[in-house]
Amino acid sequence: MTLAAKELSHILRLLDRLKDDQFEEVLKLVEGSLGGELPPDVLAPLCARMAAIEAARAEALDRLLAMPLQDVVVSSDRGYAPDGFIPETALPALAAIARDALTPDERRQIARRLLATGWDQRAAILEIGREVWPKAAEAYAAWRGPGKRGDGGLSAAVRTAEGLCRVGEPLLWMVGAVPNGGHQPWSERHVRSTAGLLAELQPAGAESFCGAMRVLTAHCPDPALLIKLADLPEMTNAPVGRVRLKAVIASGILIRLERSLAGLAAGEPALHELAGFGLRLRRSMAALTAHFDRDQKRQVAGFLATLGEVVRRALVERDLATRLTALRPEHDFRGIEDELRALVELRLMSRDLGLAGDLDKAVVAVRNAVEAAAGTAWETAAAATVLRRFFMRLARLVELLDGGDAALACLGRWRAGPTVPATAAVPAVPPAAAAAADRKAAEQAILAVLASSA
Amino acid sequence: MPDDVPFGQRVSEFEPVTFVERGVAVDFTTPALTQARLRPTPGRKPELVVNNLSGGRGNYIIAWPGIFASFSLTLHDRLLLEALGQLPGIDPYVIRQVSQTVAAEGAAGDSAADLAHRAMAATRDATMITQLMMIVALARAAGASDMSLEAVIACDEVTKKQIRATIRAFAPAAKLDPETIFANMEALAEIVQPIGFAGAPVKGRLRTLADGMTRCRDEILACAGGFGDDADRNAAQFVAAALDVTLSSYRIVAGKIDEELGDIVRLMQRFMREEGALRERLTRCSWILDGWDFIVSLWRMRADEPDRDRAAAIHEMVAYVPAIPREVFDWVDTGSVMENKAWRLQRRYVRGNEDWRMRTSFLEIIKRNEDIKALTG
Numbered sequence: 001m002t003l004a005a006k007e008l009s010h011i012l013r014l015l016d017r018l019k020d021d022q023f024e025e026v027l028k029l030v031e032g033s034l035g036g037e038l039p040p041d042v043l044a045p046l047c048a049r050m051a052a053i054e055a056a057r058a059e060a061l062d063r064l065l066a067m068p069l070q071d072v073v074v075s076s077d078r079g080y081a082p083d084g085f086i087p088e089t090a091l092p093a094l095a096a097i098a099r100d101a102l103t104p105d106e107r108r109q110i111a112r113r114l115l116a117t118g119w120d121q122r123a124a125i126l127e128i129g130r131e132v133w134p135k136a137a138e139a140y141a142a143w144r145g146p147g148k149r150g151d152g153g154l155s156a157a158v159r160t161a162e163g164l165c166r167v168g169e170p171l172l173w174m175v176g177a178v179p180n181g182g183h184q185p186w187s188e189r190h191v192r193s194t195a196g197l198l199a200e201l202q203p204a205g206a207e208s209f210c211g212a213m214r215v216l217t218a219h220c221p222d223p224a225l226l227i228k229l230a231d232l233p234e235m236t237n238a239p240v241g242r243v244r245l246k247a248v249i250a251s252g253i254l255i256r257l258e259r260s261l262a263g264l265a266a267g268e269p270a271l272h273e274l275a276g277f278g279l280r281l282r283r284s285m286a287a288l289t290a291h292f293d294r295d296q297k298r299q300v301a302g303f304l305a306t307l308g309e310v311v312r313r314a315l316v317e318r319d320l321a322t323r324l325t326a327l328r329p330e331h332d333f334r335g336i337e338d339e340l341r342a343l344v345e346l347r348l349m350s351r352d353l354g355l356a357g358d359l360d361k362a363v364v365a366v367r368n369a370v371e372a373a374a375g376t377a378w379e380t381a382a383a384a385t386v387l388r389r390f391f392m393r394l395a396r397l398v399e400l401l402d403g404g405d406a407a408l409a410c411l412g413r414w415r416a417g418p419t420v421p422a423t424a425a426v427p428a429v430p431p432a433a434a435a436a437a438d439r440k441a442a443e444q445a446i447l448a449v450l451a452s453s454a
Numbered sequence: 455m456p457d458d459v460p461f462g463q464r465v466s467e468f469e470p471v472t473f474v475e476r477g478v479a480v481d482f483t484t485p486a487l488t489q490a491r492l493r494p495t496p497g498r499k500p501e502l503v504v505n506n507l508s509g510g511r512g513n514y515i516i517a518w519p520g521i522f523a524s525f526s527l528t529l530h531d532r533l534l535l536e537a538l539g540q541l542p543g544i545d546p547y548v549i550r551q552v553s554q555t556v557a558a559e560g561a562a563g564d565s566a567a568d569l570a571h572r573a574m575a576a577t578r579d580a581t582m583i584t585q586l587m588m589i590v591a592l593a594r595a596a597g598a599s600d601m602s603l604e605a606v607i608a609c610d611e612v613t614k615k616q617i618r619a620t621i622r623a624f625a626p627a628a629k630l631d632p633e634t635i636f637a638n639m640e641a642l643a644e645i646v647q648p649i650g651f652a653g654a655p656v657k658g659r660l661r662t663l664a665d666g667m668t669r670c671r672d673e674i675l676a677c678a679g680g681f682g683d684d685a686d687r688n689a690a691q692f693v694a695a696a697l698d699v700t701l702s703s704y705r706i707v708a709g710k711i712d713e714e715l716g717d718i719v720r721l722m723q724r725f726m727r728e729e730g731a732l733r734e735r736l737t738r739c740s741w742i743l744d745g746w747d748f749i750v751s752l753w754r755m756r757a758d759e760p761d762r763d764r765a766a767a768i769h770e771m772v773a774y775v776p777a778i779p780r781e782v783f784d785w786v787d788t789g790s791v792m793e794n795k796a797w798r799l800q801r802r803y804v805r806g807n808e809d810w811r812m813r814t815s816f817l818e819i820i821k822r823n824e825d826i827k828a829l830t831g
Contacts, residue, residue, distance in 0.1 A: 189683065334564060341817050389567075392560040399529045400817070404484075407529040 057111030062095040068168035071218040090157040101139030133168030163207030195234040206239040217252035224287035246291045271342035278349035324369035329390035374414045472781040478549045479745035485819040530561035546740040565828035585643035591718040596624030671697040686765040696775045706786040745776040751826045
């Protein structure tokens with residue numbers, strides 16, 4: 001049977017208007033009535049759409065299956081995943097195991113509901129997940145792989161996935177109920193309410209409980225609060241002891257720090273990203289040093305050394321002092337202000353971590369650069385009102401570095417009239433030769449920090 | 455006064471009797487001085503009423519020299535205080551003008567400076583529109599019933615002449631001096647412009663703020679239903695109740711002002727006879743709503759966040775909810791229902807600013823305060 005081009009295009013247009021489910025039904029009917037034979041010119045576009053529908057369904061189902069695992073998935077660039085974590089390369093295999101626990105009809109039904117729901121409707125998605133995750137957990141429990149040596153860590157990943165899927169729904173409710181670590185930080189109140197939610201997971205066993213605690217390490221920005229959580233009376237009946245629970249927290253936090261630092265070291269991080277990491281590291285050291293074993297302490301020392309290197313490199317790359325010296329009234333100061341704010345935060349954090357040497361020098365260099373920019377401003381032919389605004393903007397930079405008093409003094413001096421440029425006083429960020437000596441000093445400082453916090 | 459609370463326990467709390475005693479909220483950017491209130495003192499420079507620095511209940515009253523000695527002030531706040539120290543008197547409009555002038559210099563950042571310039575231009579426009587509306591009202595009262603705002607805005611020579619002639623002819627009958635009318639019109643427009651005429655083509659700033667407060671109240675109550683924690687719910691209900699009382703007072707006082715503005719001839723007569731008293735009556739809404747633009751902005755900044763994250767904003771808002779002075783009962787004159795409501799509100803436990811416990815950096819709070827300055831003008 002052949003169709004005229006006009007008829008074909010009309011039929012395809014009609015089919016195009018159908019929803020996926022209707023399209024599938026029509027296709028079945030037509031295939032049935034034609035004895036399974038459809039003309040190739042009709043078949044080609046229909047096959048493409050059917051393939052897209054199938055792919056979207058498979059993707060939705062896999063995404064649902066991976067939901068309880070998402071906070072313990074780590075990238076596989078180092079070839080292994082630490083205990084309790086799942087390498088991302090294992091996800092297809094895990095999805096395949098879980099999918100096999102469902103009949104084709106169940107898979108189709110669930111995928112249809114997922115596609116009709118939308119991922120932002122969290123409650124509805126969790127409702128669907130409640131039917132799926134326990135079956136996935138059973139499939140993981142029943143899975144027998146080729147053995148520990150031969151499966152490249154899949155057995156461990158399956159075990160972890162089983163624990164998390166067993167408590168999938170309450171776990172995700174808990175994650176949805178805790179602050180996201182963004183604008184609203186955790187407080188003592190959140191620790192208490194989270195303890196109540198966590199206590200409900202206790203009957204699921206040690207693997208699930210530890211898994212849930214690992215998931216929390218992705219959401220709580222201050223490990224001290226997690227340690228408090230582990231010490232609460234609600235944790236008395238936990239399936240693992242407090243010491244192990246704290247070890248789980250410590251290892252979970254370290255893994256996340258390690259991954260973040262690797263990302264920072266591999267890229268060109270902004271100063272505020274380094275300041276944010278430094279803050280997390282400082283909090284982690286303050287809360288967890290007592291719970292670290294010797295290897296973990298060595299690992300933290302490695303973090304500090306790497307962070308020092310990354311900060312040094314970032315300071316050289318950003319070369320704030322040179323950029324500030326070249327500031328002119330017409331420049332936009334918003335980005336510069338943010339960078340200086342981050343520099344100051346970074347220096348505050350670095351003092352606690354014993355990494356402040358380079359940053360102190362960088363701040364002095366930046367301060368002198370601001371003076372230099374102000375000193376040469378009168379040489380530009382800018383109007384008085386423009387200069388007035390320019391000095392105010394520079395004074396705001398001094399305020400970030402040295403406080404309001406110093407800024408007010410500078411503002412008065414600059415506005416009074418031309419001064420001798422202070423460019424001669426701008427020290428350079430330490431050159432490579434001096435960096436080695438700084439590194440040695442930093443290492444000693446790191447050891448001192450660790451010794452004092454142990 | 456409720457029986458269950460002995461009077462003595464509240465003596466140490468900040469329960470001002472008059473609005474002047476409550477002071478005017480100032481947009482400081484120094485974290486410890488956020489929304490501190492400036493109030494006059496007899497014979498001396500003004501003093502500051504600051505929220506308890508520990509985040510608990512109570513306030514500190516800081517004398518002028520102590521402000522500079524006790525706090526590490528931002529550049530913006532030093533410049534602002536320098537300007538505030540020169541003021542002969544304190545009221546919300548003047549403080550707002552000074553604050554805008556300092557912000558326009560760029561002391562609180564470029565965004566705040568741009569917004570201050572826009573806000574100052576908007577104030578000038580509002581004054582102009584108010585003045586034109588007064589001219590229209592006066593011309594209509596004088597018999598030019600076909601006079602419209604559009605004609606006055608177009609301001610062609612014919613209209614100008616018509617207005618002048620009408621008012622000159624009408625002035626003696628209304629016991630008004632025509633020259634004084636034109637001279638006083640600008641001063642009166644400047645007093646009226648924050649609230650503006652009810653039917654003005656652009657709503658007055660205070661009317662817009664009141665609308666924003668009403669929306670804020672509705673959103674807070676809608677949000678509170680989803681809070682799982684009693685403390686969050688109570689805080690939300692407290693802010694909503696404070697908004698209720700403030701808005702009720704505002705509506706009554708604004709209604710009275712609208713009545714006064716409705717009779718332009720009497721308004722002009724009164725302005726010539728009793729300028730001080732009229733000025734006091736016409737600026738009452740500024741006093742009632744003072745401090746709420748900051749609180750509403752705190753809420754607006756979290757508009758896109760999930761409800762559970764907005765609870766933190768509500769707890770911070772609680773710390774800045776202004777006390778309601780007893781003077782408001784003289785202004786609204788509605789008997790004891792509102793009085794009881796306001797007193798109940800004031801003796802509730804007020805959760806303080808929790809930032810010091812959250813280890814939130816001061817730089818972040820300064821940045822946040824500057825962002826709000828860029829939102830509110």
